[in-house]
Amino acid sequence: MDAHGGRRSQAERDAMTVEIGYALVSAAFAAAVLFGAVAGPALLFDLPHLLSTVLLRLGLVVAPLVFTARVVSVLLRFRWPARPGRPGPDS
Numbered sequence: 001m002d003a004h005g006g007r008r009s010q011a012e013r014d015a016m017t018v019e020i021g022y023a024l025v026s027a028a029f030a031a032a033v034l035f036g037a038v039a040g041p042a043l044l045f046d047l048p049h050l051l052s053t054v055l056l057r058l059g060l061v062v063a064p065l066v067f068t069a070r071v072v073s074v075l076l077r078f079r080w081p082a083r084p085g086r087p088g089p090d091s
Contacts, residue, residue, distance in 0.1 A: 019078045027070035035063040 006018075039059030040050040 016078075019075065023071045023074035023078075026074065027067045030070050031063040031067040034066050035059045038062060 039056045041047065041060075042055035047055070
């Protein structure tokens, strides 16, 4: 039972599962693309050691932040449609 005293329907559970999956997959893709854009030059080209180290570490710091921000933003935007007896997102 959820916090509002009713049970979620199968459609609601399925929608939540799909939304969580979408959040995780899109966040992983965004983090991988960003890591590739930031750290890629250090992996592909013969750059000075200091610059290569900075780019790799920056990529390793920024990618998890982007992953987390994407998951949180997708899940916070996901709202249940209002149903009788259950408060909607504006309540």
